[in-house]
Structure formats: structure tokens, C-alpha cells
Amino acid sequence: MNWLVDFFGDPANWSGPDGIPVRLTEHLQFSTVALLLAMLVALPLGxxxxxxxxxxxxxxxxxxxxxxxxTLGLLVLVVLLAGLSTDLPVLIPLVALAVPPILVNTYEGVRGVDPDLRDAAYGMGLRGGQVLGRVLVPVALPLILLGLRLAAIQVVATATVAAFVGLGGLGRYVVDGFATNDYPRTLGGAVLVALLALLVQLVFVLIQRLLVSPGVRRRNAVR
Known part of the structure; x- marks a missing residue:
């Protein structure tokens, strides 16, 4: 506990290029861009x-x-091939990590919709795209959001590896702390990553409550 007080209570850790706000912003940038790219690939495909x-x-x-x-091996390989002139080295492994849970859960969500609902939608005269958008996606939304939530948490946690190849983010505290035996710094970085992952979890819970219809929530609760 004293180590956490030492880290978070030090004003030097809240300002400058190595301050918590800057490192947190870098971490969120890596994670957000990687998640958006993964969504662009995996959601339509799923x-x-x-x-x-x-x-x-x-x-x-x-x-x-x-x-x-x-992930770390892939990151090092990309750095060796592409260098560190851009954020590309960290984005490639993070996108590769995020695509599978989004793809799998989107696919399972759509395929798991009751066939009777599909038949009823077609019987009402809806076409393929209309059936997908108006019937299948709303019913599959809980699983789709679950895939996004899992991907987001994995990306946030794994983005710490960016520090191993000299990039920024909250992982800098963990890597630099280990390198200098600065254990308050290492623990503080780990706590920040854990808190960010919990915040992501909470955000997706709120998104699910806002986007998933009460009828679908009740239907899943009965299951």
C-alpha cells in the first residue's frame, strides 16, 4: 500500500511527458485505434x-x-520489419488479438437466433439485408457486445507490451520500473492498467443496458 501512495502521491508522476495523463492518453490511443480496426474487419465478416x-x-x-x-513475439517481429517510425508495430498484434473474439461472438450471435424468427421475417416480406439488420442483429446484440467487450479488455491489458519495444503507454511504468528496481512505479503501472480494464468493463455493461432491448434481455435471462 505504501508503494501505491509513493507512486500516486508523487506530483512528478502527474506532469511532463512521462506523467500519468500522457501515458494514459497514449495507452488509450493504441487501444482505441486497434479496437476500431478490429471491428472494421471482424464485425462485417462475422x-x-x-x-x-x-x-x-x-x-x-x-x-x-x-x-x-x-503477442510479444509478433510485436518484436513487426518492429524488426517495420521499425519504430510509427505506431504500426503495436497496432498489428493488438488488432490480431482483437479480431477473433469479435468475429466468433458476432458469428455465434447471428447463427444462434431462433430459426422461427428468421422464417417469420422472411414471411413478412423482408429481404436478406433487412432480416439481418432488423431481426438478427438486435437479437444477437448481447453476444456481439460480449465479443467487443472481451476484445477491448484484452487489448487494454496487452497494450502494455508496447513499452517492451520503446513505445509509450502505461506499460512504460511497468517496464521502466522493473529495469530500475523502482517497485512503486511498477506496481502503480500495473494498478493503472487493471483499473482501466475495469473501467472498460463498466463502459460495456452500460452500453449493453442502453442498446439491448428489454425484451432481448429478458429472453436471455430466461435462458
């Missing part, structure tokens, strides 16, 4: 595969790849 049933093998391969992905 919706299309879930709706058409084509390409399901890609979902299985994606899920297996997520378990085997060596």
Missing part, C-alpha cells in the same frame, strides 16, 4: 458468415489462432 453460413471454417481458425498468438 455478420456475413453468420447470416449466410459460408466461411464458417474461418471462424474456427480464428478462434484457434487467438489461443496460439504470441
Amino acid at each position: 455478420l456475413w458468415i453468420g447470416h449466410t453460413g459460408r466461411g464458417a471454417l474461418l471462424v474456427v481458425l480464428s478462434a484457434n489462432a487467438a489461443r496460439a498468438l504470441p
Whole structure:
């Protein structure tokens, strides 16, 4: 506890290029851009595969790849190939980490919709895209948001590896603290990452309450 007081109570840690606000902003930038890029790839693909049933093998391969992905190794490889002139080295492994949970949960959410709802929608004269947008996505939204939440938490936690190759973010406190035996700094950085992950979790809980209809929430609760 004294280490945390030492870290958070030191005014030097709240100002300058190595201050908490700057490192937090860098961390959020890495995480937000990576999550948005992953969403651009995985959401349309998951919706299309879930709706058409084509390409399901890609979902299985994606899920297996997520378990085997060596994030730090991939980061080092990208740095060796692309250098450190941009944020690209940290974004590539973070996007690769975030795509599988979004893709898998989006696919499972759409495929898991009751077939009777699909048939009823088609019977009302809706076409493929209308069925997907008006019926399947609203019902699948809890699983889709779950995939986004898992991806966001993984990205926030894993973005700390950016510091291992000289980039910024909250991981700087952890890496630099270990390098200099500054344990209050190391612990403070770890606590900041954990708190940010908890905040992300809370934000997605609130988003789910706002976007998921009460009927769908009650239906999932009954299950």
C-alpha cells in the first residue's frame, strides 16, 4: 500500500511527458485505434458468415489462432520489419488479438437466433439485408457486445507490451520500473492498467443496458 501512495502521491508522476495523463492518453490511443480496426474487419465478416453460413471454417481458425498468438513475439517481429517510425508495430498484434473474439461472438450471435424468427421475417416480406439488420442483429446484440467487450479488455491489458519495444503507454511504468528496481512505479503501472480494464468493463455493461432491448434481455435471462 505504501508503494501505491509513493507512486500516486508523487506530483512528478502527474506532469511532463512521462506523467500519468500522457501515458494514459497514449495507452488509450493504441487501444482505441486497434479496437476500431478490429471491428472494421471482424464485425462485417462475422455478420456475413453468420447470416449466410459460408466461411464458417474461418471462424474456427480464428478462434484457434487467438489461443496460439504470441503477442510479444509478433510485436518484436513487426518492429524488426517495420521499425519504430510509427505506431504500426503495436497496432498489428493488438488488432490480431482483437479480431477473433469479435468475429466468433458476432458469428455465434447471428447463427444462434431462433430459426422461427428468421422464417417469420422472411414471411413478412423482408429481404436478406433487412432480416439481418432488423431481426438478427438486435437479437444477437448481447453476444456481439460480449465479443467487443472481451476484445477491448484484452487489448487494454496487452497494450502494455508496447513499452517492451520503446513505445509509450502505461506499460512504460511497468517496464521502466522493473529495469530500475523502482517497485512503486511498477506496481502503480500495473494498478493503472487493471483499473482501466475495469473501467472498460463498466463502459460495456452500460452500453449493453442502453442498446439491448428489454425484451432481448429478458429472453436471455430466461435462458
